Amino acid sequence: MLQQRSHKTVLAAPGLIHPGPRPTAELITLLKRFHENEIDLVHTRRPGTLPRLLDHAPARVVLYMHRQSLPGTWVTALERYVEEGGSLLALHSASASLKGNTQYGRLLGGIFSGHGPVSEFSVHDTGTGVTDQPFTILDERYQHQLTQPVSVLLVSDTEPVCWTHTVGKGRVAYLSLGHCTGVFSHPAVRSVMEHLWAWLSAIAECRELS
Template identity: 30%
Template sequence: MKVHLIAAGKFHDIDFARLELLKLLAERPQIRTSVAADYGDLASLAAADLLITYTCDLMPDGLQQVAALEAFLARGGRWLALHGTNATLRFGADGVVDTPDEVPAFTRMLGTRFAGHPPIAPFKVFVTRGDHEITQGLRDFRVEDELYLTHRTAEIDVLLHTSFTGRCDEFRDADWDEAEVPVLYERKVGEGRVLYLTLGHCRGHYDLQPVSAFWPHPQRCAWNYPVFHELLRRAIGWGLPHAA
């Protein structure tokens, strides 16, 4: 079974996330994984059963790469999108972060577009649908992570959610009052499916350059929680149902 992992981007400890995901994939000996740092390896994507992306501020480069993702989903491929996959970050002259929709065909496939997050803090995650293979048997849980706030770009089926009322002062889209903030959702695209899990922030000492030369406190957030690893294991199984 072939998995294509894209792990790259800004302001996160991508090396840590890549290694943790590869360790989880290695638990299934029938999986063979290709690894890339952008969306340019079209041959590996075309051969894959499952695409996994852990990125931030990394978009497909041009129509050919967008079309390859569309073709992957159209033929029945499954895409596990993690954390900042849907994020575009542009720093304004005033230091506030804009999150423009620069590749709308991409965010339309994903079903959401990142818009901001409050400071990292504990929050409660609720099981929205307990009858799905990813959430069956799970209970509501608390986690300390970035609470991702998004705008929906297409129809999605929310499986886990949280809520948020307040401000995200670092982001242009600052004021929020949301009773249902998607944390995990599924979306059907063609014959394929997207599974998006917003948890999983991680950052080391040197990952905020050039914004900050040194980050004093490394962050692992949801990676410290067994429930997050359980969700990832289930998501890998979801991506390869015939390998379960």
């Protein structure tokens, strides 16, 4: 039996401190471009409410947050959503959230291990064609320890910047960029986001119920 997913995207983004209000506003502007109807983008500033929002079978979930404490059932609900055919896009400090939660680290595909100061650095793809050419960005360069076999799409030197993987019937994408104002208005980053959005949306219309 198939349940038709809604066309909605749930964005969990407090938009206060790391990530701040200006990068969050830029992200919202970009995400609205991906929807025919702006009301299909549901923005919650309280990530703890996500499990309740998942009951409405959104097509996609976007995490843009930095939280170390969430209800114990939060990760389980998100993991179940993806396993049943949902699509998850995690951005920047989402990977630095819930440190020590191995279930969450497995779901994202990598565990945050640190970052240097804000600086300019070069990003290039790994031969996947996600970007036409290397680009330079002003941001925090995150370091990660990968926890799953993932497809690394972008790197800076040898550090993964963007990757994708599958979990059950669903898909997960992660992009480490997003600390500084201007990142989500950068043409190359917008192109990467469009690529990820298309990949995540390819299976976002329906899921198989157990």
